[in-house]
Every structure is written in C-alpha cells, then in structure tokens.
Amino acid sequence: MSGREAxxxxxxxxxxxxxxxxxxxxxxxxxxxxxxxxxAFGGGPDASTVDRAAAWAVTATTTVYQLFSFLFGYSFVLQxxxxxESGSPSALHHLRRTAGLFGLGLVHAVLLYPxxxxxxxxxxxxxxxxxxxxSPRAALRVAVCLVAGLSVLLLGYGLLTxxxxxxxxxxxxxxxxxxxxxxxxxxxxxxxxxxxxxLPTALGANLMYTPDMLAAFLAGLAAAKAGLVERRGRDRxxxxxxxxxxxxxxxxxGIVTACCANGPLDSRWFLVxxxxxxxxxxxxxxxxxxxxxxxxxxxxxxxxxxxxxSGHMALTQYxxxxxxxxxxxxxxxFGLYDRVGTxxxxxxxVVLYGAQLALGVWLMGRVRYAPAELVLRTVTLxxxxxSRPSPRRCPSPGSDPGPAxxxxxxxx
Numbered sequence: 001m002s003g004r005e006a007x008x009x010x011x012x013x014x015x016x017x018x019x020x021x022x023x024x025x026x027x028x029x030x031x032x033x034x035x036x037x038x039x040a041f042g043g044g045p046d047a048s049t050v051d052r053a054a055a056w057a058v059t060a061t062t063t064v065y066q067l068f069s070f071l072f073g074y075s076f077v078l079q080x081x082x083x084x085e086s087g088s089p090s091a092l093h094h095l096r097r098t099a100g101l102f103g104l105g106l107v108h109a110v111l112l113y114p115x116x117x118x119x120x121x122x123x124x125x126x127x128x129x130x131x132x133x134x135s136p137r138a139a140l141r142v143a144v145c146l147v148a149g150l151s152v153l154l155l156g157y158g159l160l161t162x163x164x165x166x167x168x169x170x171x172x173x174x175x176x177x178x179x180x181x182x183x184x185x186x187x188x189x190x191x192x193x194x195x196x197x198x199l200p201t202a203l204g205a206n207l208m209y210t211p212d213m214l215a216a217f218l219a220g221l222a223a224a225k226a227g228l229v230e231r232r233g234r235d236r237x238x239x240x241x242x243x244x245x246x247x248x249x250x251x252x253x254g255i256v257t258a259c260c261a262n263g264p265l266d267s268r269w270f271l272v273x274x275x276x277x278x279x280x281x282x283x284x285x286x287x288x289x290x291x292x293x294x295x296x297x298x299x300x301x302x303x304x305x306x307x308x309x310s311g312h313m314a315l316t317q318y319x320x321x322x323x324x325x326x327x328x329x330x331x332x333x334f335g336l337y338d339r340v341g342t343x344x345x346x347x348x349x350v351v352l353y354g355a356q357l358a359l360g361v362w363l364m365g366r367v368r369y370a371p372a373e374l375v376l377r378t379v380t381l382x383x384x385x386x387s388r389p390s391p392r393r394c395p396s397p398g399s400d401p402g403p404a405x406x407x408x409x410x411x412x
Contacts, residue, residue: 253280
C-alpha cells in the first residue's frame, strides 16, 4: 500500500499520521511544565518514587519537537510544490502564513502557555523560505553543522557549569516555586502576569535551540525533496532496518539526558545532558517514525485514519491541549497547579490525547476546517476587496499543504 495515500486532496497520509503521533510527545512534556514548578523533575523534594520514575522515563524517551519540526520542513516543500502547480503567489502566501502563525503563537503564549513554539516556528519559517533552493545533500550538510555546532557550545558551557558553579538546592529554588504557585492559582490577571514574566525566559530558551529546530526543518526539506515518505513509507524492510539500527543509539542518549536532567546527577549537568540529546535525538525520532509506520501497516486504514485526522488539524489540537491544561492547572479553572503528582499528570495526558483523537475523527466528517486552521487559512489567502483570485489548478497527488492547508478536511 502506497505511502502517498491522501487524507484529502493533495495530502500525504503518512505525514499526517506522524504529525498526529508527534502531538502526544508534545502533550507529555508541556503538561508537566504547565502542572507545577517541580512536575517535570518528578515533583519536589518529598516526591514519591513513582513520580520521579515517571518524569525520568519521559525525559529518556521523548524527543518532543524534533519530529514536529521535521514534518514542518517536509510539509513546507509540499506546500511550495502545490502553490507552484496552482499558480498561487508563493512568497506572499508564505509571508502571510508565517505572520498568522506568529500572531496565534503570541496569543497562545500570553493567555495559555509562555513556552509556545509557534512564534519561533514562524520566524524560522522565513529563514527556511530563503533556503528553499538548497539541494537535499546541501540541506543535510547545513543541518549537521547546525546540530554539531550547538552541541559543542552546550557541552562546553555545561562542563564549565559542572566545574565552577554550585548546584541549585531545593531550598534556594523554593521561593521561586512559591511565587509561581501563588501566581498560577490566582485569577485571570495573575495568570497572565505570570505568563508575561516568564515569556522572555521562554523565548530565550527557544532562541538557544533555534539551530536545532532549523536543522530539523532542513532535514524535513531534504527528505521531502527526495520523496522519502512517499518512497519508503511502506517499505517494511527499510523501516525495520532503521528501527533496529538507530533505536539503541537514541535510547542510550535519552538515558544520559534523563540522568543529567532528572537525576541522579545534579542540576549542573542539565546542559551536558541536552548536548548529548541534540546528537542522539534524531536517531530516536527516526526510530519512532519508522516504528509507527511499521505498526500501523498491519491495521490500516483504521489506525492511520485516526492519527491522520489529528495530524491534519495539528495546529488546533496543539492549542486545544494548552487550553485544557490551563483550565485544569491554573486559576482559569480548577487551579490544580502543584497539587497533582507527575504520574497522575501523565496518566491524564493519555486520557486527553485519546479524547483528541476521537474529536479529530468526529470533526473530519463535519467541518471543512478546524478552527485554528481556518484562522490561518483566512490570513494566508486574504485578498483586498474587489481583487481577483489567481487561477488555481488541482494539486498533485503528492503535494501536502500541511496543517496550514487551504483545502477542506475530508474523510479518507
């Protein structure tokens, strides 16, 4: 069965399947960060062994935005291809799309979650547009240089931290955590104020990791130009070979990262762990992607259709995750910030993700566009009153407008 099966006109189903799967990893990490100041580290000083083990396991096995970033680059190429074939003004549409994405990210960061990634994606999307002419080989070379350079910088700075900086103790961190707890359990203005105070730090962290994100974009661009998913998406021998070869490498790096970030090593080792993660996360990401395509190959089309539905409306699903988590953990709703253990938070993520998958399938048969995709489409295709639309042709079967697509949601 071909990997070019479409969820709707001009979409590659396997790309949506992988994007729908990536949403789960994003949810696992973001939920811990939104649930309390200690949750991502397994809880405070008196946390249970179960909570500590749960946080450690997520750090060791989750690559967070790597797969999502790779798919952003992959879909970018397919969007450009579709735009050329339809006669759309590619540069103008891309500029509007990135502006719309940045606007949605800004609202998301201020109201729901200051760790938003959409604004960073929008900015890097402009750079990606400038690099769109790179050949697959050149794009991969640039990506490797970006990852290697950032890894060396983090490793060097991390080793200096280990050698010369004292670790942060729970007692030292306690006042910061107490202020955070009070702010997030407060009313609307208190929560927004906390978001605004944390936003510069969050943007700084995103800025530090922009080389890695751009590298993943470029890897996706190279893969799309080579038609990797379309050619290899159903090649079970090749998929199995990738998993067997690279999963041990990825998990070994994840274990090192977890030891540095979640113990037994202290806080000074955090950057050293992340330097290792930058080098091994691509192996883990590739293994997960290929492993997923292997698994769903035996149960298609049902499992693929469920994941593809959420992947098709990934922007709406990403924002809705933050909305639900904000209602649960902040003063917007139940105010459970720092009141729920890590294991319970992660169990809730499974329930929420399952509900999102069901909602995605339900929406696909009932609406033309998911809400966030509709907003982004409107901004992207905006025309002055009285202007004439450019002629459009039907997109090719291999094109993929991605989560910002201008085609309706349809049941495959």
